[in-house]
Amino acid sequence: MTPRPLRPHTLAGQLALLVAIGLFVAQAINFGLLLRERRNLRLEQTTGPVVARLIDATERPLRATRHTERPGPGGARARVRRMTGNPIPADAPRLPEVEEALREALAETGVQAGRIATGLSAIAPDNPWLRRMPPKRAERLLARGAELRIAVERPGRDWLVLTTFWLSDDRDLVWRLAGQTALLYLLVLVPLLLAGRRLSRPLRDLTRAAERFGPRDETGAVPPSGPEDVRQLITAFNDLRLRVTAMLDEKDRVLGAIGHDLRTPLAALRVRIESVEDDADRTRMADTITEMNRTLDDILSLARVGRPSEAPTEVDLAALVDAVVEDFRDLGQDVAFEEAARLRMRLRPALMRRAVRNLIENAVKYGGGAAVRLVVTPQAVEIEVADRGPGIPDARLDEVFVPFTRLESSRNRDTGGIGLGLALARTIVREAGGDIRLSNRAGGGLCAVIALPLA
DSSP: OOOOOSSOOOOHHHEEEEEEEHHHHHHHHHHHHHHHHHHHHHHHHHHHHHHHHHHHHHHHHHOOOOOOOOBBGGGBBBBEEESSSSSTTTTTOOOOOHHHHHHHHHHHTTTOOEEEEEEEOHHHOTHHHHSSSSHHHHHHHHEEEEEEEEEEETTEEEEEEEEEEEEEEEEEHHHHHHHHHHHHHHHHHHHHHHHHHHHHHHHHHHHHHHHHTTTTOOOOOOOOSSHHHHHHHHHHHHHHHHHHHHHHHHHHHHHHHHHHHHHHHHHHHHHHHGOOOOHHHHHHHHHHEEEEEEEEHHHHHHHHHHSSSSSSEEEHHHHHHHHHHHHHTTTTTTTOOOOEEEEEEEEEEHHHHHHHHHHHHHHHHSSSSSEEEEEESSSEEEEEEEEEEEEOGGTTTTTTEEEEEEOSSSSHHHHHOOOOOOHHHHHHHTTTEEEEEEEOTTTOOOOOOOOEEEO
């Protein structure tokens, strides 16, 4: 079985999904912009004080006796050291963006700088500068920060070196934006889902009415509600329902008139054939009229099965099947029935007897007899009608349910019928909520099963 795609299938769910995607994209863009601004701000807060100290160091000589260090703006240490070489290890993690920003800032101020190197290292827990900071900032630096050493070459002279702190972790921003997104989803999607369910309720009512609609549907029209386009759809459905019901009523009236108009001349013919002197001719004529009446009954029953005049009643299904079998036994047919316990079901008894009789007639006609039994399963009760006839090719098991389909190609109705028996039986059973299936038996023959739901 093909798995269903993981997406909502209702109108309200799909609208909520579209809004959720829109909110996510907007929050992603917002996160990208905020992250960029935050990094630029952090870069400016780091490079600004460093550039000021470097400029100060180049404009006036550094006194060797000056050993005290004080934190400058942005956390930079005030002391700038002179060294003859680059003190930063080659394998230390670098910050190219800080190097580029320092180069541009020094060039703008007219300071000639050669190579610029940066290096990150862990902050020692006993660093004296941590004790001079607010406790929360010191804890955050220890947990997510690093010590940043910056070395700037003065071509042909020496290197200026100073140290500051670098906080590169943006987890706090990520968590804030995640909480903001969750809050937006809560404030926007929940009301949207509730509003969507309310707006789609008329569509659900219309769907249930369309699924329920049938020849026997006696429910009233669906009250128009919801948005204007949905109200127009419901109104159009109610109008269509009235037109279909009117056509079905007209069809019943036409069928009734056809049945009456055809039976009257058939009855007249039956009276007139009594004057035929030849007994054999008279018998054949009577059989033809009887067959015509049966054909007319089958056609009218098939056309009216969706709008039966018979109301469902509580019947004993075992007794109903047994009565049909006894009718065939009285005619001398080889039909056996396994005794079954009483089984009360709500059915249209006359129609169900017609369906069972049609299956047994086929079994007797093509197999010479029938074996009938009831099988009760947890979900359904099955009426099995089995024979030992020639069976049906597997490729044509479904074809025989099409009206006027005859597997026997001759025009002899005694051997082929008119092809309405199985079609009528399936229509009756499906109207009762069940179905009919056919299968070939091992060793020859056919098994026809009427399956009716217990619930």
